Amino acid sequence: MNAEPQHQFSGPVSVFHDRRLPERATPAGYAALIGAYALAVPLPARLAAIGEKHRVFEAEAWRLFTPRHAPEPTLEGHLVFALKYEGLDLAVLRRLFLATGPEAIAQFVRAKPTSAYARRLWFLYEWLLGKRLDLADADRGSYVPVVDPEQQFATEGVLSQRHRVRDNLPGTPDFCPLVFKTERLQAFVARGLKEQALQAVAAVPKDVLARAAAFLLLKDSKSSYAIEGERAPQDRIQRWGRAIGEAGQKPLDLDELLRLQRIVIEDARFVRMGLRTEGGFVGEHDRDTMAPLPDHISARHDDLAVLMNGLIAFAGGTAGSLDPVIAAAVLAFGFVYVHPFEDGNGRLHRYLIHHVLAERGFNPPGVVFPVSAVMFDRIADYKAVLESYSARMLPLVAWEPTAKSNVHVLNDTLDFYRYFDATPHAEFLFECVARTIDEDLPREADFLRRHDLFRAEATAIVDMPDRLLDLLFRFLQQNDGSLSKRARDNEFAALRPEELLALEASYRRLFDGEAVSSGSQ
Structure with missing residues (x-):
């Protein structure tokens, strides 16, 4: 399945679609396909290229592979590279299938009918475009997942006998964003936040x-x-x-x-x-x-x-x-x-x-x-x-x-x-x-616990209506545990000096003199 002459794959470049590479390298996978077929699609967040160094590394928005990872400079070669190393990008694949037409994908499947990559692409072509390729149903090959569950989050899936794949896409052709299994996301999933919340x-x-x-x-x-x-x-x-x-x-x-x-x-x-x-x-x-x-x-x-x-x-x-x-x-x-x-x-x-x-x-x-x-x-x-x-x-x-x-x-x-x-x-x-x-x-629950303790202690110091007690707390909260002169001379003029000192001491002890910020009161 060689690339047609009008779809030539790029050699080493320093810039690809205004995105600078960390060093001169040859676009591979989705980047190569986007370039060769002039696909008008949002660029994947990270693109792949073949560098000259003998180590794989990531820099900015690129992942550079070694020369031994270089795919054949064909449609088939770059598609297999993309699925193997970059996961699924459904927008790129759909636009690519429209550009290649059905026969290019059908040829790949006929040439390698048991290839997991060929059968996945066959399924994706029909799923994304809603059109059947001129191919008989597959009768050989182990069932393989459409989404590589090591790369991206997927469902358990259902079997597609025609393609001998497991359709584990987390959506329908009308809406199917995908999420990569990054280290951060896997760590969050492993934390068991639901159980921690309980x-x-x-x-x-x-x-x-x-x-x-x-x-x-x-x-x-x-x-x-x-x-x-x-x-x-x-x-x-x-x-x-x-x-x-x-x-x-x-x-x-x-x-x-x-x-x-x-x-x-x-x-x-x-x-x-x-x-x-x-x-x-x-x-x-x-x-x-x-x-x-x-x-x-x-x-x-x-x-x-x-x-x-x-x-x-x-x-x-x-x-x-x-x-x-x-x-x-x-x-x-x-x-x-x-x-x-x-x-x-x-x-x-x-x-x-x-x-x-x-x-x-x-x-x-x-x-x-x-x-x-x-x-x-x-x-x-x-x-x-x-x-x-x-x-x-x-x-x-x-x-x-x-x-x-x-x-x-x-x-x-x-x-x-x-x-x-x-x-x-x-x-x-x-x-x-x-x-x-x-x-x-936890912060709000702790705030309420200390607030309730303050109310209990304040009530033991002086008997006042709930409305005034709430106002007292708010004034203390706003002034770092001290009642302002204006409040002492107005709303709380009836407080005795020893009562005022005891109320301020209670607030400061319970709230450690911190400026508590909460909208509960």
Whole structure:
């Protein structure tokens, strides 16, 4: 299966598609195929090349292999190299299959009918394009997984007798992002965060846990609005908090997403509810011309039916076979890249994280991990994760401005939204969930425990209404354990000097003089 003359593979280069190599090397695998077939696809986060050194090493966005790893400079050679060393990139493979046509893949299978690589490519061609190759069903060869489970997260899979492969892809042709098994992700999975969370709450008294959970839920809701740059009124924050608290209780479908959008967007006078009927983007407008300045361009509205079917099928199907945090990352970040609605996408994207975690029983009963609060605290990292893919995709989206200062996409971009590498998104979400378990929940529970002790000691020192007791605590909290002169002269003028000293001493002893920051009170 030699490359056709018009598809020549590159020799050594220093720069590939504006991406500088650490040394002159020959693109291999996906990089070679993208170059030879002029594929308009987002570049994989890491590309491969054959260097001159006799050691494999990684630098920046490249992995350099030794000369003995060099594949034959053919379509077959680079495809086998890609599957062996780089895993699956479904967007590249689909665009490549469209470029090669069916016969090139069929020839590979006929020449090597028992080859695991040939049968995997055969299956992927038919799965991605929905077209059968002119081949009889396979009758030889051991069953092999389509996704190499040593490289990428996959499902248990089902057998495809036609190809003698196990279809373990974690999605459908309509939506199937993939996640690599990095050391960081495997370490997070091995930690058993679900069990650690249960152990953490088991040591907290039920009444304290209930109050801590209520605060964390409210904090998550408030942070989700803050991420969007909004200061929503308290009733809207509480209403959205109740929706988050009920996440995972109903199956996810389009009607449920529309119901949630109506909760997020209470005043729909200036927003078209439901799926978009025109383009969309995330970014700014030029102040003088009002021309769009996009940081991210949403999926074409013509493609929303396919993409939403894929997202919903993933949520109700293969997501249940993946680690809950990985499944939540794939679904939530896939949704926000699609951006199916005119408004409310960001909050619904974060809601989907709660939906998957709650549905899978990852949260301890009654506890919502405040992932939005962690994202808000780490807003620069959150934006970097979002841009880790959208920045690679944006240059490939051809668009023109509309009369409404919107964008109209001119090319076929469907594959960019249904097939992408969600590895950095999964790593980031694991970090957020781990922080809520390691720090946020224990910190809030400990705060409430000490707060309750202070109230008990304060009540023994002086009898005052709960309202004043709460105000006293807040004043002490704001002033590092000392009551200000204004408070002593006004709200608490009736306190005796010895009572004031005892109250301040109690607070300082319980809180170690630290400036406690909590929204519980």
